[in-house]
Each structure stands twice: as C-alpha cells, then as structure tokens.
Amino acid sequence: MSTQIAFIFDMDGVLVDNLEFHVTAWLEFCADKNIPLNREEFFQNLNGKNAQDTMNYFFKREVEPELAHALNEEKEVIYRSIYLPHIKPANGLVELLESLKAKGVKLAVGTSAPPANVDFTLDNAGIRHYFDEIVDASMVKNGKPAPDIYLKAAEKLGVPIEYCVVAEDAMQGIQAGLSAGMKVIGITTSHTAEELAHTHLQAPDFTTISYDTLVELLGVE
Ligand SMILES: O=P(O)(O)OC[C@H]1O[C@@H](O)[C@H](O)[C@@H](O)[C@@H]1O
Numbered sequence: 001m002s003t004q005i006a007f008i009f010d011m012d013g014v015l016v017d018n019l020e021f022h023v024t025a026w027l028e029f030c031a032d033k034n035i036p037l038n039r040e041e042f043f044q045n046l047n048g049k050n051a052q053d054t055m056n057y058f059f060k061r062e063v064e065p066e067l068a069h070a071l072n073e074e075k076e077v078i079y080r081s082i083y084l085p086h087i088k089p090a091n092g093l094v095e096l097l098e099s100l101k102a103k104g105v106k107l108a109v110g111t112s113a114p115p116a117n118v119d120f121t122l123d124n125a126g127i128r129h130y131f132d133e134i135v136d137a138s139m140v141k142n143g144k145p146a147p148d149i150y151l152k153a154a155e156k157l158g159v160p161i162e163y164c165v166v167a168e169d170a171m172q173g174i175q176a177g178l179s180a181g182m183k184v185i186g187i188t189t190s191h192t193a194e195e196l197a198h199t200h201l202q203a204p205d206f207t208t209i210s211y212d213t214l215v216e217l218l219g220v221e
Helices: 019-033 039-046 051-059 065-086 093-102 115-125 148-157 171-179 211-218
Strands: 006-009 106-110 133-135 164-168 183-187 201-203
Touching: 006 148, 019 039, 019 065, 039 051, 039 171, 051 065, 065 115, 093 106, 093 211, 106 148, 133 148, 148 164, 148 171, 164 171, 164 211, 171 183, 183 211
Parallel strands: 006 106, 006 164, 106 133, 164 183, 183 201
Antiparallel strands: none
16 A cells, blocks of 8 residues: 555444434433434434533533533443343444554544443443543543544544544534545445435445545545
C-alpha cells in the first residue's frame, strides 16, 4: 500500500446492530420522567448525539454536566441489561477488520457513547484489539453533528483527512463525518438507503465492503 489510509467506525448501529435496544431504553427512561419521545423523533434528532446534548434536548436547557451524565447512566443501565444477551459484531465486520489490518489500514472508533458503553460494547463483542485508536464522547468538546470526534480520530491515527473513510448510520454522525471532509459510508441500520443518499456509498452491513471499496472511494493507488 503506497498511501496510508484509515477507516473510522461509528460504534452504535455500525460495529453492532443495537439501535432497537437503545430506543427501547430511551422510551422507558422518558416514560419514567414524563418526557415526550417517540421512535421517529429519536431517529431524526437524537440518534448519535452524546449524553449532554441529549439531556439538553429533553430538558430544553443547558443541563449541568454532572446531572446530565447521572441521568444518562440511568438509561444506559437499562440499555446494557437488555442488550447484553444479544451482543455480537455486525455482519461481515470481523472478516473486514482482519483483512484491513493485514493490508496495513489504520482503524479507529469514533463514538458519542460514554466510556462505560465503549468498554461494554467492544469487550463483549470481542473486537477491541482491532482498533489503533478509540475516541469517545468524553474526549472532545463538541459532540456529533460537529466534526470533532472524527477529526480527533484522524489526528490520533496520524492520517490526513483526505485519506479517511467513516462508517456511520445516524444523521448526526453522517453530518459529523461529512463536515470533517471525509468520505462517508452510510450503514442502513437506522435509515433506508434512500434516506442516506447524501453519503458516498450505502451498505446494509460490512459483507459487501472490502479494502478495494475504500481505495475506490478515496481514489488512491
Ligand atoms: O456510537 P454512536 O452512534 O456515536 O452513538 C452513541 C449514542 O447513540 C445514540 O443513538 C444513543 O441514544 C446513545 O445512547 C449513544 O450513546
């Protein structure tokens, strides 16, 4: 490989197909707190947002960080308990990570999730060892849709933005990847391929994605 390239993965809805469990946990949390929320609103406005921005949205004000994280953890306890028996890597992911590692592609995770959920997901799915860098919500000031998480991942990997591909499922996350100036593959776990037509390529999972897909998207040798 002549040009060093990188593949940066969103976590929820991409490395694992878990959004149904997040939605169930959010609906339970909101019902308990008398906060109005439905699935459509979640997928349009909240999916991919970090804890702080989610609580600011629910309470329509800047929630004190400690309170925001404590409230968010109430939801994460529900989420982790219902998702644990089902956790597994997305279809085709492990095979792809193996082949990209063998080709020398740099690999990172860029997620709005809190560190406890990152540990929960990567360790229980058995995929942590594939990644050179992991950037979570606690490591940047501005959450998705701001580009910070993806810019930080590229910086930590030492790979220029023009050689980075992002895999994302959420509207906020896709915006983050596009704003970072990266090529974005839309994984259609949260939205249809038509809804993700503004991404550079759409795929249901990783079974159809290969090293050649990245090379073609980036236009490198
Ligand atoms: O891994 P991603 O897609 O950046 O997002 C993580 C967040 O995704 C949201 O959809 C969940 O509601 C959050 O609880 C979660 O932390």
